[in-house]
Amino acid sequence: MSKPPIFRRIVREDIPEAPDWIEIVIYSLNQFYDTVRAALTRSLTFTENHDAQIFKFRIVAGASATDNTYRFAITMKKKVDGMLLAKVEQVENTYTPLTSVPWVDWHQESTEMVIDSIQGLTSAKSYDITLFLF
Numbered sequence: 001m002s003k004p005p006i007f008r009r010i011v012r013e014d015i016p017e018a019p020d021w022i023e024i025v026i027y028s029l030n031q032f033y034d035t036v037r038a039a040l041t042r043s044l045t046f047t048e049n050h051d052a053q054i055f056k057f058r059i060v061a062g063a064s065a066t067d068n069t070y071r072f073a074i075t076m077k078k079k080v081d082g083m084l085l086a087k088v089e090q091v092e093n094t095y096t097p098l099t100s101v102p103w104v105d106w107h108q109e110s111t112e113m114v115i116d117s118i119q120g121l122t123s124a125k126s127y128d129i130t131l132f133l134f
Helices: 022-040
Strands: 053-060 070-073 083-090 103-109 112-119 126-133
Touching: 053 070, 083 103
Parallel strands: none
Antiparallel strands: 053 126, 070 112, 083 126, 103 112
């Protein structure tokens, strides 16, 4: 994405030949531009500007993937279309590399997200999980 234009404001002196009512238009355009510029200069976030949710939790991995279950409230206004497993971080001092790609099996029950299983975790290890719902 390209950067917003360099100019910051339109002033009356930029268009001296315009009628007097142009000041009302200039004021509105400047307000709009200030808002758009603020948004496009790294101020947009998923959770504030989209119907999305980021949820973090800690889990101790069970012997099988179906032992790795969790439930949490959904704060989104619409039904969840998808979930991304954004981060899996082992929190113990003795790090054990994951041997397979982790993934989440889930379903939605009304306003609650139900994690049915998390595949790919090492049994008895603690993990911080970050999910991105959209």
